[in-house]
Each structure stands twice: as structure tokens, then as C-alpha cells.
Amino acid sequence: MKSTFDRVILIILDSLGVGELPDADQYGDVGSDTLGHIAEAVGGLHLPNLEKLGLGRVGNFKGLRPTGHRIGAYGRMVERSKGKDTTTGHWEMMGIILERPFPVYPRGFPPEIIEPFKKAIGRDILGNIPASGTEIIKQLGERHLSTGYPILYTSADSVFQITAHEEVIPIDELYHMCRIARKILVPPHNVSRVIARPFVGRSGQFVRTERRRDFSVEPPQETLLDRLCRHHIPVMAIGKIEDIFASRGITRGIHTRSDMDGMDQTLKIMSEVDRGLIFTNLVDFDTLYGHRNDVQGYARNLREFDLRISDLLHALRDSDLFILSADHGNDPTTISTDHTREYVPLLVYSPLLHVAVDLGTRSTFADLGQTLAEIFGVERLSAGTSFLSDLVYVH
Numbered sequence: 001m002k003s004t005f006d007r008v009i010l011i012i013l014d015s016l017g018v019g020e021l022p023d024a025d026q027y028g029d030v031g032s033d034t035l036g037h038i039a040e041a042v043g044g045l046h047l048p049n050l051e052k053l054g055l056g057r058v059g060n061f062k063g064l065r066p067t068g069h070r071i072g073a074y075g076r077m078v079e080r081s082k083g084k085d086t087t088t089g090h091w092e093m094m095g096i097i098l099e100r101p102f103p104v105y106p107r108g109f110p111p112e113i114i115e116p117f118k119k120a121i122g123r124d125i126l127g128n129i130p131a132s133g134t135e136i137i138k139q140l141g142e143r144h145l146s147t148g149y150p151i152l153y154t155s156a157d158s159v160f161q162i163t164a165h166e167e168v169i170p171i172d173e174l175y176h177m178c179r180i181a182r183k184i185l186v187p188p189h190n191v192s193r194v195i196a197r198p199f200v201g202r203s204g205q206f207v208r209t210e211r212r213r214d215f216s217v218e219p220p221q222e223t224l225l226d227r228l229c230r231h232h233i234p235v236m237a238i239g240k241i242e243d244i245f246a247s248r249g250i251t252r253g254i255h256t257r258s259d260m261d262g263m264d265q266t267l268k269i270m271s272e273v274d275r276g277l278i279f280t281n282l283v284d285f286d287t288l289y290g291h292r293n294d295v296q297g298y299a300r301n302l303r304e305f306d307l308r309i310s311d312l313l314h315a316l317r318d319s320d321l322f323i324l325s326a327d328h329g330n331d332p333t334t335i336s337t338d339h340t341r342e343y344v345p346l347l348v349y350s351p352l353l354h355v356a357v358d359l360g361t362r363s364t365f366a367d368l369g370q371t372l373a374e375i376f377g378v379e380r381l382s383a384g385t386s387f388l389s390d391l392v393y394v395h
Contacts, residue, residue: 017329017342225249290330
């Protein structure tokens, strides 16, 4: 039976973890707390709109008030899947629990991947090591300019990343190389994402552009997004959502230049689409700040996002449900620049909600997807427990 809500706006703050999971020791992430450590490092965060939504209630974060006027339901979620990858987190939200993590390559990719790739693109490669994206173009950018060879690198995540100067390898050619790699990366080398990382500029002044693209492995089974589309319920994907789900279950994909552009696009779609799911990923938190250990930048982006939340809340209709969460952590205060295995926040609001509810600790991200399945009246997912009945709202 369909609920009162006609439209859900789901925003993922990519990497905003709220404390280590019980199994963090298996991932080398003991002590990680993305939001908590950022708040401590900057002398306390003041995020009034997120505080109203209950963010200060899901952990101990310096400056965020756990008490005071709250306007929505709040809680946190546990990742049940193995791994801490972007794809893993988003897929679990939409109903897929991975029993095995995607493969990683701490010593670079083996010959059975590299040789077919080089043959298919008709040239050699540079790199093939785990590295920071900004550092590797500093190290190999000049050589790339002189040889024309693409730079290949990976990280602690399951990613096959190709970076190239846009004047050396045009963007369409770079995307073509990524599609070639995607076809080569089949089990057992079922790498989660192939990522195009274009850059521009001169030696010593290289900068990455906003024309990044992710080429994800296809979900192994049907997701909530597939079911929504089958029932002709619009799914509007903003940011890298379309890439994460390999364009499956997406009515319209909108790529963005920045997190603030992501908010602009979300508000624009809210003015155009009356029903369905608006699913937004704000990736700068992860890419620009988490992976670069930029604590101040991360805190600044949180403050800017908090200001934009006010615009979104004012744009909500009574039949809207707004949900805010994350897909993993990326604690920028640690030595590592990789994702961290953490709880993620779960903040839920609608103008129809009239009691602030503690949703507790949800045992899987799939609880979110199961709730959406109930809201839109589609088939239940194979994992997850809906929290819709826990919300106190006017029917």
C-alpha cells in the first residue's frame, strides 16, 4: 500500500562517517570518526540546520548540539556488506548486500589486466601503482606530456583510475579507454569502478577538471531503482549516481561540477518533477577533502552545505520526504587518504512529521531502500527493514 509521500529527496554526503564500526579493525580503521575528528580539529562545528535535523544526536561531535529544537527523525546505519567502497555503500542502500568485497590491488594491476589493456588502446601506460590522484600527476605529468601515455593508478579502494591531460588525450578518447578497461575487468578482477580523471595545466600547475566519469560494474541483481523504473516511478540521478548504478534504473542522469552545483540541480529538479525519487550524491566531501586530508576544506564544505539545506527545506512540499545519509567514511585527520569503515548518519524530515523520532542504529543500509520500497508501493527488497512505521506523521 502506497504511503502519504509522493516524492523522496535522498542526498548522500559522500564519506561523512560518524564513528568506527565494530569491525573497523578488519579494515585498519580503528579509531576513525570522520565528523567527530573534523569537529574536534576545527575547534567545534556550528551547523544549525543539520543540528535541527538531529545530526548532533547520532554521535559526539564538538559544537553540534544534541539537544534543542529538532524537526525530524534521526539515527545511524551499519554497513553489512563487506568493504567500504562507494559502490558497495550505494548498492546496499538500494537492497544489495555484498558477501565479498570488490578486489583491491595494493601492488598495482597484474599483467593479465595490463597487457590486454595496452594492446586495446594501442600504447603503453605510466604508473600502475597505488597513489593519490593529485600526487601522481605531479610525479608523472611531465612524462605523460612527452610520451602521450595515460597514467594508471589505484588506491585502497577497488578502482582502476586513468588520468590524462585533456590536450594530450581528448576527453572522449579517455572515456573510450575507460570503457575498454571496464570490459577487461571481469571476474575474478571484478573491479568496482573504472574512473576517468582528466586534468589540464602546465607542469607544476596541473589541476584536475570536473569532467571525471565513473564506469561501474553492473549491479548483480535488481535494485530498488530498477523496480521504481519498472513501475514508471521517476528516478532522477544527480551527481555520480548514474555512474554508480551503471545507468540502470535511472530515468534521467544529471552530472555536476561541484557539491554546490549538485544542490542547485537538486533544487531545480524539485521544481520540475512532482513525484518519484530524487537521488543526489555530493562527492566533493570525499574527493576534494577526505582523500586529500583537507580538514579545513571538509569543515568549510559542511558549513556551506548547511546553509543550502535551508533552501531545500523551504522548497519541500507536505508530500515530500527528505533523507540525508552517507556511503562510508573518509577521516581526513588520519595518515591514510583512503575510505574508512564507519557508521553513517540517517536524518529524515518532512513537513508532515510532527514528532522527532530516534530511529536508533539500523543494522544495514538496506533499511533505507526498504523504506523507499514501502513508500512507493513496489516489491519488497530481499534485505532491510522499513522504518516508515516509526515515523510519526500526519496521514
